[in-house]
Amino acid sequence: MIPFLIIATLLSLLAAAVMAIYSRDPAHSVLSYMGFGLGSTVLYLLFSAPDVALTEAVIGAGVGALVFVVALLQTQNKEQP
Amino acid sequence: MFDAFGSSALLHQAITLLCFIIFGVALFGVLVKKNLFNIFLAFSIAEAALFLFFIGNHYAAQLQAPILFEGLSRFDPAVMVDPLPQAMILTTIVIGIAVLALALTFVIRYYKLTGHMRIDEMDELGEDR
Amino acid sequence: MNLKRTLALSHLLTGLLVSVMIIALLGTLRLLTPPIDTIGETLLHINAQSTQVANAVTSVVTYFRGLDTLGEVSILFLSIFGVALHMQHSTRNLFGAHDTLLQIGAQVLFPLIVLFGVYIITHGHLSPGGGFQGGVIIASAFVLRFLAYGDHYEPSARLLTLSESLSGAGLVLLGVLGLLLGDRIFAQILSLGTMGTLLSGGVIELVYLFVGLKVAAEMTLLSQHFIKARDV
Numbered sequence: 001m002i003p004f005l006i007i008a009t010l011l012s013l014l015a016a017a018v019m020a021i022y023s024r025d026p027a028h029s030v031l032s033y034m035g036f037g038l039g040s041t042v043l044y045l046l047f048s049a050p051d052v053a054l055t056e057a058v059i060g061a062g063v064g065a066l067v068f069v070v071a072l073l074q075t076q077n078k079e080q081p
Numbered sequence: 082m083f084d085a086f087g088s089s090a091l092l093h094q095a096i097t098l099l100c101f102i103i104f105g106v107a108l109f110g111v112l113v114k115k116n117l118f119n120i121f122l123a124f125s126i127a128e129a130a131l132f133l134f135f136i137g138n139h140y141a142a143q144l145q146a147p148i149l150f151e152g153l154s155r156f157d158p159a160v161m162v163d164p165l166p167q168a169m170i171l172t173t174i175v176i177g178i179a180v181l182a183l184a185l186t187f188v189i190r191y192y193k194l195t196g197h198m199r200i201d202e203m204d205e206l207g208e209d210r
Numbered sequence: 211m212n213l214k215r216t217l218a219l220s221h222l223l224t225g226l227l228v229s230v231m232i233i234a235l236l237g238t239l240r241l242l243t244p245p246i247d248t249i250g251e252t253l254l255h256i257n258a259q260s261t262q263v264a265n266a267v268t269s270v271v272t273y274f275r276g277l278d279t280l281g282e283v284s285i286l287f288l289s290i291f292g293v294a295l296h297m298q299h300s301t302r303n304l305f306g307a308h309d310t311l312l313q314i315g316a317q318v319l320f321p322l323i324v325l326f327g328v329y330i331i332t333h334g335h336l337s338p339g340g341g342f343q344g345g346v347i348i349a350s351a352f353v354l355r356f357l358a359y360g361d362h363y364e365p366s367a368r369l370l371t372l373s374e375s376l377s378g379a380g381l382v383l384l385g386v387l388g389l390l391l392g393d394r395i396f397a398q399i400l401s402l403g404t405m406g407t408l409l410s411g412g413v414i415e416l417v418y419l420f421v422g423l424k425v426a427a428e429m430t431l432l433s434q435h436f437i438k439a440r441d442v
Contacts, residue, residue: 002142003092003142006092006096006137007095007099010095010096010099010100010103010133011099013099013103013133014099014102014103014106017103017106017107017126017130018106020122020123020126021106021107021110021114021119021122021123021126022110022114026116026118026119029118029119029122030122033122033125033126036126036129037129040129040132040133043133043137044133044136047136047137047139047140047162048140048144048145048146048162049136049140049146049162049167049170050146050148051146051167051168051171052132052136052167052170052171052174055171055174055175056174059174059175059178063178063182064125064178064181067178067181067182067185068122068185071118071185071188071189072118074189074192074193075118075188075189075192075198
């Protein structure tokens with residue numbers, strides 16, 4: 001059962017990565033990137049690495065999201081890139 | 082049907098293949114995207130794909146985390162995963178976010194100085210002028 | 211023409227020499243190092259006797275690869291230094307929120323989040339967690355305050371600098387003490403205790419305490435510089 005969960009999570013990570021990189025709207029990119037972080041947290045738990053899962057959850061929810069959102073806000077004042 | 086991935090060699094091949102597809106997608110994004118924001122986001126995703134590859138290839142079915150609790154009384158490599166890749170990836174995630182913050186700082190500074198952040202409009206070296 | 215040909219020849223020769231050297235180096239390394247798959251098993255085997263720590267990942271991060279962690283913390287410091295150089299911070303907050311409900315919620319939640327971070331740091335050798343994770347959790351408590359209070363909140367810069375430099379100095383001091391009193395850097399110089407109790411592991415817990423303080427201060431500085439950035 002767990003190997004199938006691993007493969008399914010990896011496939012959804014692939015979808016999230018494609019959406020994050022090739023989306024035209026930067027806000028969609030940031031949201032998909034957060035989804036990618038959440039999926040990789042689940043995957044680390046399935047790989048029985050709880051330390052790494054905790055790190056990824058904390059970094060992805062705390063600092064990583066903040067950094068990207070602030071960069072988005074700071075670079076969207078004048079023109080739409 | 083659930084035992085098709087029971088052998089860890091097949092699982093490792095599937096994990097390696099999918100992780101490198103994600104890595105390739107991200108690398109292609111780094112090469113073809115013109116927006117600096119998307120380029121660094123793609124860099125970050127390529128990094129995460131490498132982390133997943135590193136940890137996933139040290140996992141086999143029914144292995145537990147290398148932490149002692151009530152059910153386990155001693156460290157046994159037969160029932161626990163390898164702690165070394167986990168320790169390395171744990172530090173690398175923290176480094177990755179700090180370096181990403183530095184890169185995005187440069188992006189913000191560049192945008193504040195020039196008003197755009199597309200790499201096909203950069204002419205600071207004076208080749209197109 | 212002659213000069214060009216000489217230059218091309220010298221480039222070719224240099225490239226050949228460098229590749230031969232790299233191949234020879236890789237071959238020697240491959241001959242010298244044991245097979246990589248057995249390192250984790252060896253670490254698991256010697257973990258119980260030499261550290262008395264219930265979480266093997268913690269003992270690998272702080273004890274067997276302590277020098278790595280020191281280098282990692284210095285990379286973290288350098289990149290935060292670069293961020294602080296390039297984002298001159300002002301008192302103006304990017305998220306200028308002035309909501310009373312948000313402020314009261316932040317006031318209630320702030321000590322709880324800090325307490326949770328301290329718990330994660332101090333129990334890093336018994337359960338999943340440790341200095342890196344707990345440090346970022348403590349920093350996220352400060353991020354909550356930045357978001358809730360807007361322009362009216364500024365953490366004490368002296369406290370941040372003091373905790374960051376003191377924890378860095380403490381980390382280096384622990385390494386040097388291990389080198390002097392023991393046999394290698396971050397050697398075990400305290401008593402081990404019994405496995406499973408809070409005061410076990412000796413040096414390992416101290417290393418994670420310092421790493422947690424340093425990561426908390428650095429991530430707070432990072433988020434402060436990102437949230438309170440000045441418009442150029």
